Amino acid sequence: MTSRSFHAPDGRPAGGPPDPNPDLDRVLAELPPDEAERLRDTWALAAYAAPTEAPRPEAVARTEQLLAHLSAQPNSAWMPSTRRDRPAQWIAVHRRHTAWALGSLAAATLLAFLWVQQPAIVTAPAGERVLVQLADGSTVTLNSGSTLRRARLFGRVGDARAVALEGEAYFDVAETDRPFVVQTFDAEVTVLGTEFGVRAWPDDPEAATTVTLVSGRVRLASAERPAEAILLTPGETGRVTEDDSTPILAEEEIQIALAWREGDLVYKDRPLGLILNDLERRFGLRIASQPPTLRQRRVSVALRNPTSADAVVRDLALALDLRYRARADGFELYATPAASEPTD
Amino acid sequence: MVSGPLAAHVRLNDPAALTQVYRVHQAPLVRYAHRLTGSIETAHDVVQDVFVKLWEQRETLIVELSLQALLYTMTRNRALNQNRRRTRIAPDVEVEDAHHQATHSADPVAPDAVLQARELGRYLRRWIGELPPRRAEAFALSRFDGLSHAEIATVMGLSIRTVDTHIVHALRDLRHRLDALVGAPSRQPLAP
Numbered sequence: 320m321t322s323r324s325f326h327a328p329d330g331r332p333a334g335g336p337p338d339p340n341p342d343l344d345r346v347l348a349e350l351p352p353d354e355a356e357r358l359r360d361t362w363a364l365a366a367y368a369a370p371t372e373a374p375r376p377e378a379v380a381r382t383e384q385l386l387a388h389l390s391a392q393p394n395s396a397w398m399p400s401t402r403r404d405r406p407a408q409w410i411a412v413h414r415r416h417t418a419w420a421l422g423s424l425a426a427a428t429l430l431a432f433l434w435v436q437q438p439a440i441v442t443a444p445a446g447e448r449v450l451v452q453l454a455d456g457s458t459v460t461l462n463s464g465s466t467l468r469r470a471r472l473f474g475r476v477g478d479a480r481a482v483a484l485e486g487e488a489y490f491d492v493a494e495t496d497r498p499f500v501v502q503t504f505d506a507e508v509t510v511l512g513t514e515f516g517v518r519a520w521p522d523d524p525e526a527a528t529t530v531t532l533v534s535g536r537v538r539l540a541s542a543e544r545p546a547e548a549i550l551l552t553p554g555e556t557g558r559v560t561e562d563d564s565t566p567i568l569a570e571e572e573i574q575i576a577l578a579w580r581e582g583d584l585v586y587k588d589r590p591l592g593l594i595l596n597d598l599e600r601r602f603g604l605r606i607a608s609q610p611p612t613l614r615q616r617r618v619s620v621a622l623r624n625p626t627s628a629d630a631v632v633r634d635l636a637l638a639l640d641l642r643y644r645a646r647a648d649g650f651e652l653y654a655t656p657a658a659s660e661p662t663d
Numbered sequence: 664m665v666s667g668p669l670a671a672h673v674r675l676n677d678p679a680a681l682t683q684v685y686r687v688h689q690a691p692l693v694r695y696a697h698r699l700t701g702s703i704e705t706a707h708d709v710v711q712d713v714f715v716k717l718w719e720q721r722e723t724l725i726v727e728l729s730l731q732a733l734l735y736t737m738t739r740n741r742a743l744n745q746n747r748r749r750t751r752i753a754p755d756v757e758v759e760d761a762h763h764q765a766t767h768s769a770d771p772v773a774p775d776a777v778l779q780a781r782e783l784g785r786y787l788r789r790w791i792g793e794l795p796p797r798r799a800e801a802f803a804l805s806r807f808d809g810l811s812h813a814e815i816a817t818v819m820g821l822s823i824r825t826v827d828t829h830i831v832h833a834l835r836d837l838r839h840r841l842d843a844l845v846g847a848p849s850r851q852p853l854a855p
Contacts, residue, residue: 342805342812346827358834365806365837367780368787374693378707382689382714386681389718538712546719550708550745565744 384496385509439473442466443486445603448580455480456493462486462579464600486600487518489580492535503528506559506566507545509538515551516577524590524614529569531556531576539566582624584631591616591639595652602628604649613641613652681721684730685714691808692738698803699742709745713737732814735804739818790840794833801829 343362347355443449443461451459454473457480461467465486473480480499491514492499501508503519506528513535519528530539532551539557540548547565551557556571571587578585584601586594592614595606608614620638625631632650636643643652689710696706713734791799801819804810805826810818812826819826 340805342827343830346812346831350831357838358831361834361838361841362806364783364841365787365791365802365834367784368791369784369807370694370803372694372697374690375703375707378693378711379689382707382711383682383685385711386685386714386718389715390681536708538715546716548712548715550705550712552704 385498388498440466440468445600455495457499458491460489460580462488484517484519486520487579489516489577490514505542507540507542510535513537520596523596524592528559529556531571531573541566584622584625587619588617590614591618594618598628598631604628606649607651609651609653613654681718688734692734695735696738696742699739700745705745709738709741712741729814731810732817735810735818786844787837790837794836798829798833801826802833805830
C-alpha cells in the first residue's frame with residue numbers, strides 16, 4: 320500500500336461513510352487488479368477531504384419552525400382562495416355547515432367556531448391610505464380602495480397568521496415564531512418577520528401579484544401551484560407569472576414599487592390602463608378612454624403626491640399627446656386628431 | 664441514511680417523520696446547495712423550500728428510487744433555478760476555496776515529507792475542486808454523501824455508465840496527483 324503513512328493513528332481515515340460501496344466494487348472489478356487497488360486506496364484517502372462546514376443553527380431552527388407550522392395547519396379554512404367567485408363560494412360553505420348543524424351538537428359547535436373564524440374586513444376608502452394594526456403587532460398600510468381580510472381571532476388563537484389582500488398594501492410583519500401568510504387572487508406570500516409591499520389588483524391589465532421585499536425574507540408562490548415558490552431577498556421584486564407557474568424575479572426598482580406610500584404615483588413602462596385604475600381608486604372617479612385600446616399604451620410617469628385628479632389627467636394627456644374632457648363621473652381621455660391624422 | 668419506511672411516513676402525513684427526514688438530510692443538502700449556488704444564504708433557503716415542497720406534495724409524491732435521490736434532485740433543480748433566476752454565475756466555491764488554499768498553503772512538499780492528515784485533506788479538496796465541475800459533483804455525491812451511482816445518475820440526469828466513468832476518472836486524477844505530490848509513481852512505502 321502506497322498510502323499507509325497517510326492514515327490516521329487508528330489506521331482508518333477519518334470522515335466519510337465507511338459503508339461498503341457496491342458501485343465502487345463493481346467499477347473497480349473491471350480494471351486491472353493493480354490499478355483497482357491503487358484507486359481503492361485513493362478512495363479511502365479522499366475521506367480526508369470530507370467537507371466539515373456545518374449549517375447555520377438559526378437557519379435550521381427557522382426551517383424546523385416552518386415545517387412544524389405547515390404540518391400542524393395545512394390549510395386556513397376561512398380564506399377564500401379562488402379568484403372571482405368569492406360570494407358564491409361563501410354561501411356554499413355556509414349551507415353545507417348549516418346542514419350538518421341540524422344533525423348534531425358537535426356540528427353546531429363547529430358552526431360557532433367557523434363564525435368566529437369569519438374574516439374581519441377593512442377597506443381603504445378612495446383617496447385614503449389606512450393603517451391597520453393587527454393583534455400580533457404587525458401593521459399593514461392599505462392603499463386606496465384596497466381590502467384586507469383577516470380571521471376574527473387573528474393572532475390570538477392557532478398557529479396561523481393569515482390575511483387575504485385584494486389591492487395594494489405595505490406589510491411590516493412582527494417577528495414571531497409563527498409564519499405570516501398573505502393570500503391574493505393568484506398568489507401566496509409566506510414570511511417570518513419582514514417588511515414588504517404587495518400589489519394584487521385582479522382587474523389590472525396584465526394582472527399579476529407583485530411583491531417587493533424591503534427587509535427579511537419571503538416566499539412567493541402562485542395560488543395554482545403553491546409548491547413552486549421563489550425566495551426573495553431584500554431589494555428584490557417577485558411577480559406571479561400569467562401562466563400560473565413559478566413566480567419570476569421582476570426588474571423593478573423598490574422606490575418605484577413603493578412610491579404610493581408617500582402618496583406619489585410613479586410608473587416605469589406600465590400600461591396606461593393600470594395607471595388609470597390607480598387614479599380611479601385614488602380619486603374615487605371614473606376615467607374612460609377612447610378608443611379603449613389606449614389603455615394598452617405603455618407609459619412612464621412620475622407624479623409627486625398629486626392632490627387633484629384634474630392636474631394628473633392633464634399631465635398624462637400632455638405626456639401622451641392625448642386630449643381629455645370632464646364628464647359627470649370623472650374624465651375621458653381621447654386621441655387627438657393630430658395624433659391620428661397628421662393633416663389636422 | 665433514510666430509505667423506504669420514512670418516505671412512506673412522509674406520505675402518511677406524519678409531521679414527526681418530516682422533521683426527522685429534515686434533521687437527517689439538511690446538513691449534506693445545504694452543503695450541496697451551497698456548492699451549486701455559491702451562497703450559504705441561498706443554500707439554506709433552497710433546502711427549506713425543498714422540505715416545504717416535500718410536505719405540500721406528500722399526497723402525490725412518488726418516491727421512485729429513494730427519498731434521498733428525490734431530495735438531492737429537488738435541491739439540485741431549485742439551486743440551479745435560483746442561479747438562473749438571478750442571472751448571475753455563482754462563484755464556484757470549490758475553486759475559490761482551492762485558490763485560497765493554494766495561495767495560503769505551504770510550499771510544495773518535499774517527496775520524503777510526512778503528510779499530515781489535515782494537509783492531505785487540503786490538497787485533496789483543492790484537487791477535487793479542480794476536476795471538471797460535473798465530475799467533482801458526482802464524486803462528492805458518491806464519496807461524501809454516500810449516494811449510489813444509480814442515485815447520482817437520477818439526480819444529475821446522467822446514465823449510470825457516465826457516473827461510473829466520472830468516479831473512475833476522478834479517482835485516477837487524484838491518484839495521479841498524489842503520486843506526483845510524493846514524488847513517484849512508486850510502489851514502495853512513502854514514509855515511516
